Amino acid sequence: MKTTKKYAKAGVDIDAGDAASSLAGKYAATTFAGRNGMIGSPVKLPGGFAGAMDFGKFLIVTGDDGTGTKMEVAERMQKFDTIGSDLLAMVSDDAICLGAEVISITNTLDCRKVDKKIIGELLKSLAAACKKEKILISGGEIAEVGKAVNGLVWNATAIGIVAKDKIIDGSKIKAGDAVIALRETGLRSNGFSLARYILRKRFGESWHQQTFKGKTWGELLLTPSQVYHSAILSLVGRYGEKSQVNVKGIAHITGGGVEGNLPRIFREKKFGAALPNLWLPTPWMEELIKLGRVTLAEAREVWNLGNGMLIVVAPEDVEKTIKLLAKAKVAARLAGEINTSGKITF
DSSP states (O other): OOOOHHHHHTTOOHHHHHHHHHHHHHHHHTTGGGGTTSTTEEEOOTTOSSEEEEOSSEEEEEEEEEOTTHHHHHHHHTOOSSHHHHHHHHHHHHHGGGTOEEEEEEEEEEESSOOHHHHHHHHHHHHHHHHHHTOEEEEEEEEEOGGGOSSOEEEEEEEEEEEGGGOOOSTTOOTTOEEEEEEOSSOTTSSHHHHHHHHHHHHGGGGGGOEETTEEHHHHHTOOOOOOHHHHHHHHOSTTSOOSSOOOEEEEOOTTHHHHHGGGGOSSTTOEEEOTTOOOOOHHHHHHHHHTTOOHHHHHHHOOTTEEEEEEEOGGGHHHHHHHHHHTTOOEEEEEEEESSSSEEO
16 A cells, blocks of 8 residues: 555655554564463454454454544544544444444543543544444543643543354455445544644635535535444344345445455455445535545545444345345445455456
């Protein structure tokens, strides 16, 4: 992956981020040997969206993420009633990539100064999202850190469980398998530095108040993330339940887009995918790309462009998968298929 020109101008260096992540992974791996043969020994999942630990008949899955600079938009708009969905989506939808049912999350909120009203709205929105997904909030921390932050910084850790024989690790994917795309109408919590850079350059500091087809840009960017966790559990089953569909792989389309995330579930480097039927970006996403004169290649690297998750199943399971997802109120479509090209094409 290469740092996009526009994203670099917005202050984000993808290459440096990837290098830092690689370094973090290297040091994390040095801790694995200390628990080998013990309860909670590490399970190596190259490219996985979350970490896993062995607890005998089942694995405990954990993952951490946050809302990033989407929170800056919420602060500008003074609107905090949906961002809890964004936080939950980032961690629960990483865990579900392994087939794990998320049991609980904890969260940490760093702020310059505690504002009871704002924090109340944030936690209320998170509680509402968690109740819908049958996930409990088991703990958290609110820290007043003064000038250490410029605004609110909100992160969470998810804890999930999956039976060993139901782990989804991409090992069963083969050429000819179908790729199903799950619809997303917002940017989730990715690429907001670029979005804000484009809008600020075009409209100035009042960018969030400018409108596109009857809605302000602030409202559009705060489109809440679709949480796919429960919908995918309707396919693979909660802990102790049988699977309804043999799901072979799941990719959460966050930073890096489709090209950066789908290959993470391939165990065979020769695998690629032809995806001519992905969901199209919403009109406001297309307008954002146009305003910023962002190339399609750059846009695909930074944003999901209407595709929040990709699921790999056998061709004979496509119809059933789409019907079950529709029943769970998630729009899905056949996007393409796995091949042996080693590339992702559109």
